[in-house]
Amino acid sequence: MKVEVGDFVLFHYIGRYENGEVFDTSYRDIAEENGILVEEREYGPIGVTVGAGELIPGVEEALIGMEVGEKKEVVVPPEKGYGMPEEELIVPVPIEQFISAGIEPMKGMYVMTDAGMARIISVEEDTVTLDFNHPLAGKITVFEIEVVEIRKKESS
Known part of the structure; x- marks a missing residue:
């Protein structure tokens, strides 16, 4: 039985940068080995409906045609992954907004805003x-x- 669009699929994954460094995984032991364990997180296979847009396109496309127990490695370019950086998503804000909130802004720090998560550059x-x-x-x-x-x- 192969994965088709519309199927609900449970799968494990390991996400790596091109240099092999692991940045995310559904396996607790691999997260631990790579120093990226998040204690509050529940590790295990994730479930998605294929074709519903719940995943980056590169991984979703790779799942189609796979069978239970099958493993596959897929290289995902930015266009099929997380997109290209967009200049309009880089926004200057008055430092006073941080000071008045009692936050000492530092380069590299992540902050939650009304518009979502952002990194201070x-x-x-x-x-x-x-x-x-x-x-x-x-x-x-x-x-x-x-x-x-x-x-x-x-089936309908």
């Missing part, structure tokens, strides 16, 4: 520049995926 005297691009925007990523379970879509 510079701190000037009067301005803090925020980058709302996904941290993996513009990067080629490599995913190792393993299908654990396939629940076929209901």
Whole structure:
């Protein structure tokens, strides 16, 4: 039985940068080995409906045609992954917004804003520049995926 669009699929994954460094995984032991373990997170296979846009396109396309127990490695270019960085998602804000909130802004720090998560890319005297691009925007990523379970879509 192969994965088709509309099927609900449970799968494990390991996400790596091109240099092999692991940045995310559904396996607790691999997260631990690579120093990226998040204690509050529940590790295990993730479930998605293929074709529903719940995944980056490169991984979703790779799942189609796979069978339970099958493993595959897929190289995902930015266009099929997290996109290219967009200049309009880099926004200067008055430093006063941080000071009044009791936050000491530092380059590289992530902050939650009304518009979502952003990374501080510079701190000037009067301005803090925020980058709302996904941290993996513009990067080629490599995913190792393993299908654990396939629940076929209901026929209508």
